[in-house]
Amino acid sequence: MIPAQFEYEVADSVEHAIELLGSKDDAKLLAGGHSLLPFMKFRLARPATLVDIGRISGLASVTDDGDHLAIGALTRHHDLEHDPLVREYCPLLGYAAGLVGDSQVRHRGTIGGSLAHGDSAADLPTIALTVDADIVVQGPGGRRTVAAADFFKGFYETALEENEVIVEVRVPKLGDAGWSYIKFRRRALDWATVGVAVVVESGNGTIGSARIGLTNMGETPLRAAAAEEALAGVSRDGVAAAAAKADEGSDPPSDTSASADFRRHLCRVLTARAVEEALTR
């Protein structure tokens, strides 16, 4: 409820934030605060300094950048959910953003904050991985781009260096691909017990390619590679058999929400449903 003592700094630019991260011991970035602050209130996180990037201008916009959308890191979940460009070119992302937490969380939480937190039970990391987003990060030496597939490294662990800031998320336009995200959770405001995101290209009754992302099935968001492979080139009749491989290679947790076994079962059931739904979109 009451965090341990910390210093508070306001960054007025990305460069300033990077400088503060470099000059302060044990500094953490504060964006929407809806992942970090609860950790601090439970005293599970005790950063010595918070660097507030919430007032940096120009990081909370969605722009059309040709084959992809450029999404500023401070774009809030609520704004993603309702953004016309997101709705047109990557409705999967907007839909999933609308399922994050509750209304308060969606009005505060940011896409950059969610990705940087690296929680495998969160929705947006899975979506970024599923749509092959690129994450643009800026550090003392300038900018670099990290593919989502290379970004999530482990339990709450990402490719972000200590003095780097996520500035943008590049989300490829989905084009005609069908999509679905099924988030199984016990209450509307909960993290996913299991989530399955699907993007599928199909034609003439045959699936061309499918991308399947999994939420809360391991230490990081995962791609269901075996199921993706099994779906390529099959008809609708092949969906069930392919979905049965959805949990291959995963390592789901057992906790008070569900056992690992039940998560594996859910993963297979939800994958079949998500692919079916994606084929109708």
Added chain:
Amino acid sequence: MATVERPAKFVGTSQLRKEDPELVTGQGGYVDNITLPGMLWVGIVRSPFAHARIGSIDVSKALELEGIVAAYTGADLEFAAPLVMAWPINAEVKNPPHHPLTKDKARYVGDPVAVVVAESRAIAKDALELVEVDWEPLPAVTDIKAALEPGAPIVHEEFGTNDAGSWIMERDSPAPRRGPSAPFFEDPDLVKIKEEYYLARLIPNAMEPRGVVVDPNVAMGEYTVITATQIPHILRTTLAITCGIPEAKLRVIAPDVGGGFGSKLEAYPEDAICLALAQKLNRPVKWIEERSENYVATLHGREMVQEIELAATREGDLKAVRVNLKASMGAYMRLITPGIPMLGAWLYHGCYECEGYDFQYTNVFTNATFTDAYRGAGRPEATYAIERAMDALARELEMDPVELRRRNFIATDKFPNYTIASGLTVDSADYHGTLDKCLEVLDYEGIRAEQRSRRERGERKLLGVGFSTWIEMCGLAPSRVLAALNYIAGGWDAATIEFMPTGTVRVLTGVSPHGQGSATAFAQVVADQLGLDYDDIDVLHGDTGMVPFGMDTYGSRGVSVGGVALFKAGEKIIAKARTLAAHELECAETDLEFEHGNFTVKGTDRTANIKALGFNSWTAHNLPEGMEPGLTATHLYDPPNFSWPNGAHCCVVEVDQDTGAVEIVRYIAVDDCGVQLNPMLVQGQVHGGVAQGIAEALYEEAIYDEEGNLTTGTMTNYLVPGAPEIPSFEIHDRVTPSPTNPLGVKGIGEAGTIAAPPAVINSVVDALAHLGVRNIERPATAERVWRAIQEAQA
């Protein structure tokens, strides 16, 4: 300007709550809104272990922190007596001393072992981390059955066992039951079933956690304790005993209190600790509970293992019920912990006739937070067992569960005042009528047809329908019965009505509402009875320095005891006003008619209004010989019987066979709480209670791991459902006025948590019955439902 129409009667109308304007505009005064000059903050060092011996406690580093004022261990902070336990159910009961700060060992995660006092809340919080305790962890036990196994860790070594004593109806009940159950269970011609249910441990989750402010006047030896409690009067007495301060020097105030559900019906360590600290330091002190602290430091509810057996004829006539419970006490006996299961003792045959009845329970210590009263206390447990078992019996007999219930209902013409098989006397009911209403709203045949059709079509989403025809005893009186049950206090309550010179009225009540809307309902009663304007009546409560000694609010007793006390005080007001009116109008009292606040000489237009009589009694210029000044009256009311609300609830669910997910698609409640003073308040109680009952059935469960850590220790993993999880309710009623009291009221505060859990679980099991599923432990999570399907099909 629109004129506000005054209803002919306020009782029975949905008056808006008098309590709401300040609460909904953020002007309420909760404990945490209170700041006093020179106030210090208290932090409690709690055990991180479920069971551990305390070697030494070193507070020196905490004392070095800037802004820290004091730090004490159990050895430094002395109390006159341990915390009070008020329900020693019989000679067998084991009641180990429960010190506010434990001295020798910690017995649950959260057990208070030391205290820090600081200039700010943040400093107190930092200081907690600097107190060093030399712990010697011991093996812990939190499972009820495991705690009774030979070789189990012993929570209180002095007893050599975790068995805290049993209560056996045949031996201990003051009311003789109709007959023993054994002959029926030995009868080879009868059908018998035996069911076992585990009721998960629950965390009450009042919206406002607890908090205490103590304001001392050490020079006078007087202390004001402002605390988030349901029981200011009882707490004053228990604090007087624990802290050794005379009751006359203690003023306990329950300010605005944000819900209780029984969790604030308690004499907690923190109340006593704060009082002792204020006395020792001669400064006001404040303690505010954090939510995660609340999860371990505030009482839990329910946890028990139930065995229930039924014997019935092949035709479906229930003959006998036999019940054996093992109830978790947690680590200590708190205020009424050992008696909680007894509050259901007479209800395990529900609203059904039977011949043989036996009931007993065994209390068990475990290394978990103490349990105590949680909304319904004993009665939800009883209703769950019998309503689940009736469905099981119906399946055994291949009968429709509705038909089985109807066949065994106590007939409507037995009432009023029918002595049921367990030995108590039920005031009034029409069980057939409530169920008829429920079925009419439901379209039972239609639902069953849809259920069959889905099964035949092989749909993955199955439909289930479940019923709970429930009964409870509330009011929790009369005092002589409570005496026979070894409960130390009485069950009466008090009210005072006081006319002000200008014609407004103060009502002082001994009950202590904390969200129920009693101030609204009580004003409606007084407005009608005395012919006053509803807005002219102010209802005051919850301050022992102001209101008459009462017994506070719990057990749905506000209206059925406190409200009736108030009505009786009103009768005294009318009697006195009548004498004064006869004096002024120079007539006989018997010549006066009283209506709408006016005493009128029969057949004339000569009249005296009660407000004018109130003024005249205040001036006391012209009173009859010997009459005391003032128009004020107090009544202390001890009800002659419990009140017996009842009803028929029905839940319809869709169950996803593939994921186990349960969705409630309809929920119908038909309740009989007697006369409804304010239907909106009744519906509000049903809404909240059913939501909490659904929570028990589908969501909430306090889970301990093998070491005794609470793994559901925050709101992210202890799942209190929110609005998205709760369906729209279809709420109806059936009114059979209670003949026990002049208002005809019974009580509604606990109906929802009593009725809903079996209705919901019965509906889930009903959906899956054709697959062979017979039971799903609560809460019926998706995983449990899925596993039940797998096991039934294996």
